[in-house]
Amino acid sequence: MAKNVGILAMEVYFPPTCIQQEVLEAHDGASKGKYTIGLGQDCMAFCTEVEDVISMSMTAVTSLLEKYGVDPKEIGRLEVGSETVLDKSKSIKTFLMPIFEKCGNTDIEGVDSTNACYGGTAALFNCVNWVESSSWDGRYGLVVCTDSAVYAEGPARPTGGAAAIAMLIGPNAPISFESKLRASHMAHVYDFYKPDLASEYPVVDGKLSQTCYLMALDSCYKSFCDKYQKLEGKQFSVNDAEYFVFHSPYNKLVQKSFARLLFNDFLSSASSIDEAAKEKLSPFSSLTNEESYQSRDLEKATQQVAKPFYDVKVQPSTLIPKQVGNMYTASLYAAFASLLHNKNSTLAGQRVILFSYGSGLSATMFSLRFNEGKHPFSLSNIATVMNVSEKLKSRNEFPPEKFVEIMKLMEHRYGGKDFVTSKDCSLLAPGTYYLTEVDSKYRRFYAKKAVENGVVANGH
Amino acid sequence: MAKNVGILAMEVYFPPTCIQQEVLEAHDGASKGKYTIGLGQDCMAFCTEVEDVISMSMTAVTSLLEKYGVDPKEIGRLEVGSETVLDKSKSIKTFLMPIFEKCGNTDIEGVDSTNACYGGTAALFNCVNWVESSSWDGRYGLVVCTDSAVYAEGPARPTGGAAAIAMLIGPNAPISFESKLRASHMAHVYDFYKPDLASEYPVVDGKLSQTCYLMALDSCYKSFCDKYQKLEGKQFSVNDAEYFVFHSPYNKLVQKSFARLLFNDFLSSASSIDEAAKEKLSPFSSLTNEESYQSRDLEKATQQVAKPFYDVKVQPSTLIPKQVGNMYTASLYAAFASLLHNKNSTLAGQRVILFSYGSGLSATMFSLRFNEGKHPFSLSNIATVMNVSEKLKSRNEFPPEKFVEIMKLMEHRYGGKDFVTSKDCSLLAPGTYYLTEVDSKYRRFYAKKAVENGVVANGH
Numbered sequence: 039m040a041k042n043v044g045i046l047a048m049e050v051y052f053p054p055t056c057i058q059q060e061v062l063e064a065h066d067g068a069s070k071g072k073y074t075i076g077l078g079q080d081c082m083a084f085c086t087e088v089e090d091v092i093s094m095s096m097t098a099v100t101s102l103l104e105k106y107g108v109d110p111k112e113i114g115r116l117e118v119g120s121e122t123v124l125d126k127s128k129s130i131k132t133f134l135m136p137i138f139e140k141c142g143n144t145d146i147e148g149v150d151s152t153n154a155c156y157g158g159t160a161a162l163f164n165c166v167n168w169v170e171s172s173s174w175d176g177r178y179g180l181v182v183c184t185d186s187a188v189y190a191e192g193p194a195r196p197t198g199g200a201a202a203i204a205m206l207i208g209p210n211a212p213i214s215f216e217s218k219l220r221a222s223h224m225a226h227v228y229d230f231y232k233p234d235l236a237s238e239y240p241v242v243d244g245k246l247s248q249t250c251y252l253m254a255l256d257s258c259y260k261s262f263c264d265k266y267q268k269l270e271g272k273q274f275s276v277n278d279a280e281y282f283v284f285h286s287p288y289n290k291l292v293q294k295s296f297a298r299l300l301f302n303d304f305l306s307s308a309s310s311i312d313e314a315a316k317e318k319l320s321p322f323s324s325l326t327n328e329e330s331y332q333s334r335d336l337e338k339a340t341q342q343v344a345k346p347f348y349d350v351k352v353q354p355s356t357l358i359p360k361q362v363g364n365m366y367t368a369s370l371y372a373a374f375a376s377l378l379h380n381k382n383s384t385l386a387g388q389r390v391i392l393f394s395y396g397s398g399l400s401a402t403m404f405s406l407r408f409n410e411g412k413h414p415f416s417l418s419n420i421a422t423v424m425n426v427s428e429k430l431k432s433r434n435e436f437p438p439e440k441f442v443e444i445m446k447l448m449e450h451r452y453g454g455k456d457f458v459t460s461k462d463c464s465l466l467a468p469g470t471y472y473l474t475e476v477d478s479k480y481r482r483f484y485a486k487k488a489v490e491n492g493v494v495a496n497g498h
Numbered sequence: 499m500a501k502n503v504g505i506l507a508m509e510v511y512f513p514p515t516c517i518q519q520e521v522l523e524a525h526d527g528a529s530k531g532k533y534t535i536g537l538g539q540d541c542m543a544f545c546t547e548v549e550d551v552i553s554m555s556m557t558a559v560t561s562l563l564e565k566y567g568v569d570p571k572e573i574g575r576l577e578v579g580s581e582t583v584l585d586k587s588k589s590i591k592t593f594l595m596p597i598f599e600k601c602g603n604t605d606i607e608g609v610d611s612t613n614a615c616y617g618g619t620a621a622l623f624n625c626v627n628w629v630e631s632s633s634w635d636g637r638y639g640l641v642v643c644t645d646s647a648v649y650a651e652g653p654a655r656p657t658g659g660a661a662a663i664a665m666l667i668g669p670n671a672p673i674s675f676e677s678k679l680r681a682s683h684m685a686h687v688y689d690f691y692k693p694d695l696a697s698e699y700p701v702v703d704g705k706l707s708q709t710c711y712l713m714a715l716d717s718c719y720k721s722f723c724d725k726y727q728k729l730e731g732k733q734f735s736v737n738d739a740e741y742f743v744f745h746s747p748y749n750k751l752v753q754k755s756f757a758r759l760l761f762n763d764f765l766s767s768a769s770s771i772d773e774a775a776k777e778k779l780s781p782f783s784s785l786t787n788e789e790s791y792q793s794r795d796l797e798k799a800t801q802q803v804a805k806p807f808y809d810v811k812v813q814p815s816t817l818i819p820k821q822v823g824n825m826y827t828a829s830l831y832a833a834f835a836s837l838l839h840n841k842n843s844t845l846a847g848q849r850v851i852l853f854s855y856g857s858g859l860s861a862t863m864f865s866l867r868f869n870e871g872k873h874p875f876s877l878s879n880i881a882t883v884m885n886v887s888e889k890l891k892s893r894n895e896f897p898p899e900k901f902v903e904i905m906k907l908m909e910h911r912y913g914g915k916d917f918v919t920s921k922d923c924s925l926l927a928p929g930t931y932y933l934t935e936v937d938s939k940y941r942r943f944y945a946k947k948a949v950e951n952g953v954v955a956n957g958h
Contacts (some may be wrong), residue, residue, distance in 0.1 A: 235938035480693035
């Protein structure tokens with residue numbers, strides 16, 4: 039069996055078009071700090087009419103292949119996680135096939151995985167399992183998470199975002215799975231869903247969704263700790279991993295989530311809880327589970343206890359989610375990319391725990407191990423290739439009026455046909471794919487912004 | 499690594515409501531034989547307002563668990579393949595979770611896989627890979643294929659159908675994968691897709707889709723034969739497998755497809771082609787690939803050559819697809835179930851080749867091996883449990899006027915909210931789940947027809 043299977047390489051793409059949360063806050067007439075402190079968000083990326091989940095994933099995939107020097111023929115599996123539906127039958131994966139077809143490679147397994155923000159994690163697990171299975175043919179797997187999160191005008195709108203992430207999967211990876219340290223919690227709930235098929239916007243019960251997230255987190259953490267105890271013969275606490283990375287709809291929930299792990303450690307008398315922390319949390323030891331999700335005092339106390347741990351173990355993974363917003367399936371991996379960006383080669387030898395959550399609901403907590411790896415598949419090269427600082431720096435901030443206008447146009451265009459876009463790719467980086475047309479049969483056409491002058495059509 | 503991983507058990511469910519193709523043909527004013535001989539179809543099942551892809555999958559899953567005596571706690575992975583979208587974010591898998599939640603089992607990986615009719619195959623491969631991977635925890639996998647195929651009034655309508663299939667996955671299976679004998683063909687085409695999000699009906703280019711199917715079949719077969727040659731050191735021909743099972747949108751395409759394999763055998767001078775066959779096919783040896791898909795004469799000649807092989811190697815798998823219609827993701831596995839039904843324990847020691855096709859497109863040809871297995875996971879018990887004859891016999895044939903009326907109601911209801919159904923489950927077998935209500939928040943409610951008297955609500 040292939041050993042140390044995991045992530046060999048990554049590429050991150052988010053639109054260069056964004057709006058500052060502070061600006062949106064003022065425009066919306068929200069109280070000062072509601073989006074920036076209340077949600078904990080700094081900025082939000084969004085697709086203009088020339089970008090969508092297909093173009094973003096094309097950009098991420100071609101960029102990964104080029105920058106790591108991977109021949110498209112070396113890909114044996116390609117899977118996409120997304121909850122942004124542009125077609126209810128044809129997978130996003132098939133839209134990516136021209137990249138491989140032109141090299142004569144059509145023997146590529148995998149389709150799309152779907153359950154809200156969890157689809158990317160399902161795709162990642164599937165790809166890793168394939169490499170470990172008897173049907174593996176020795177080639178690489180490729181996982182793509184791509185989503186555009188948009189909300190109707192109202193309180194949920196500042197929790198949007200957009201991005202695509204591509205990950206190359208194979209053995210002897212610098213980021214490998216500790217495959218026995220994995221716990222899931224799956225249940226039937228209606229916290230966030232998309233039953234209005236004609237609309238891009240979800241139906242959301244924000245309060246329920248937050249409680250579901252925290253309940254799923256508790257369930258996964260308990261089961262994870264049990265499995266760790268059985269495997270390692272000792273109790274797990276947050277001290278046993280250097281980093282924790284969370285699916286991030288908005289940063290405030292990440293803060294609450296990590297604090298919740300400390301509360302779990304307190305309840306199980308784990309080693310991370312010192313005397314001072316014990317004293318702070320004791321008043322809450324008799325709360326029922328349900329009460330504990332509602333108690334503001336508990337939230338405050340746990341966040342105080344968690345703060346020093348948070349700054350070290352969580353904060354390095356919050357950069358892109360705070361700057362780009364909720365990227366649905368890509369959110370967890372954008373957080374993970376932030377950690378690689380901030381800590382890169384210092385991560386070698388360390389463990390990171392990830393928590394993936396998709397409404398509806400599906401959740402998994404799992405563990406990864408870092409080692410420096412070999413160029414081009416090294417931690418430091420991954421950070422170099424992703425070039426996060428430069429991508430964040432070179433964005434264009436839009437005024438709120440323009441943002442609202444674009445949202446209106448996108449709302450109108452969703453599910454539509456028979457239109458051409460402005461084809462204006464002036465704000466896009468060279469090498470970015472963009473939407474040019476949706477014809478009368480709903481067929482979508484894309485072009486690629488050339489690295490030199492001119493435009494390269496992508497041939498379909 | 500787990501050995502002989504594959505299908506341990508199966509259950510098939512299709513609605514007991516159907517229409518004879520001969521009757522529909524007359525009602526539609528189509529020429530006599532257009533549906534029955536032209537398409538090769540006998541009968542078509544359809545969901546009435548009390549059934550949908552969720553209720554059908556609940557029925558198939560609970561029935562499988564009960565009839566094979568599998569404790570819901572023994573399931574460690576559950577994956578659904580479907581292209582019938584009732585929600586664009588919340589997976590069908592989450593709707594199945596209450597079956598497991600009530601036993602305290604929420605640690606079940608897997609979500610939905612989507613690409614037209616191929617999603618079930620992707621789910622099956624994912625589940626098998628999981629059992630073979632280092633993250634396997636010793637429990638069973640469960641794969642569900644569920645779809646309702648409906649078309650707008652017009653020539654495609656008789657190619658509808660509906661069914662759900664559940665398959666239990668684990669090691670030492672009576673139906674195991676020959677995992678190195680597998681070849682895929684994936685490409686970006688618009689042969690059949692569902693871009694009109696508000697409508698349940700697809701956009702279809704029937705002629706293109708048939709050509710895409712046959713091209714993908716050729717590509718997979720060539721690659722499959724190459725892999726076989728490398729592995730076994732000898733040339734593959736249709737003689738090297740006892741049975742061939744095809745994704746079946748309508749039976750006529752299955753006939754054409756198998757004949758196409760014989761044409762491939764002829765072009766590669768494989769051992770299945772005798773002198774008489776060689777003579778019949780020689781006039782076509784210089785056709786270009788493109789010409790070969792269009793030539794009626796070739797089609798006729800290959801079908802003549804294929805006929806004796808077809809009767810033995812393919813015909814036993816055509817029962818349910820001809821009687822129930824196109825079941826999208828479930829079609830291939832309903833064909834496979836027909837083979838088990840017709841041949842059950844005589845299959846031990848034999849090989850079957852399956853061809854899965856999903857528009858857009860994704861296609862894979864793969865090989866399975868049979869052995870009798872041990873009760874309850876034996877070929878003969880699978881045939882007994884599925885009870886295909888009885889299920890086909892006890893159906894209710896609807897007159898065309900009633901069928902059209904139901905299609906109109908379903909068209910109106912698709913994507914809708916705030917309605918209750920008739921809750922009339924009189925035609926359903928005991929143990930069948932059915933839809934009772936979709937509330938003002940689009941939440942769906944189901945009940946289960948009791949085995950004795952009365953109705954058991956399923957608790958959500």
